[in-house]
Amino acid sequence: GESVGLHLPTLSVQEGDNSIINCAYSNSASDYFIWYKQESGKGPQFIIDIRSNMDKRQGQRVTVLLNKTVKHLSLQIAATQPGDSAVYFCAVNPRGGTSYGKLTFGQGTILTVHP
C-alpha cells in the first residue's frame, strides 16, 4: 500500500521568512497530491493540490513542487505569517483498484512562526 512520510515533524521560522515543508511518498503510480492545513481545534483545510502531470503549481503565497523521480513533494510558503502556524499534512491518492477518492495522509509537520 501507499505510505506517506514527512522529513521533519516540526519547523520553526521567523515571520517574513519562507517556509518549506517536505513530504515523501512510496507509490510511483500515485497521480494526485494535496496539502492540508490544520489549525488548533479545527478540521484540516485544503491549501493546494497537484496532479502528476504537473511539476509545480502556485497559489496565493503557496507553491507545491512535485518531483516524481524521487517521489518527493514540497509545500513552500512565502513570507510566512503568524497565522500560518498550524499542522500541515500532505496526502496522496493511493492509485490502484477502486480508490473512491481515498487519501493516504502523512504524519504532519508542526509549523511555528515567531513574530
Next chain:
Amino acid sequence: DVKVTQSSRYLVKRTGEKVFLECVQDMDHENMFWYRQDPGLGLRLIYFSYDVKMKEKGDIPEGYSVSREKKERFSLILESASTNQTSMYLCASSAEFSGSSYEQYFGPGTRLTVT
C-alpha cells in the same frame, strides 16, 4: 460553501459503552470518510462509504462499524468503547471524482475520551 458537521465536539464515555458519532454533509457528496487522528500518526482511515448503504473498511476498522442510511449522514459506531479508542475523530466528504480533484472536506472533529 461545503459544510460538514459532527454531532459533538467533546465526548466522554465509559469503557464498554456503545458510542455513536454522527456526521452530516450538505453538499450532496457521494463519498464520506471517518478518520482518527493521534499525535505522530497523522490521519488514519477507519471506514469510508461511496454510496448509501455501501461501506468499505479502511486501514484500522477493528472495533468500529459504520452506517449510512441517507446520503448526507454517516455514522461511526464504537460497539464497546475501550480506552485505546480515546482519540480525535474526523469526518470528511468528497464528490465523485471529477477528473481533477480528490479534495475531501472535513468536519471540526470530535474529541472522544474513554475512561
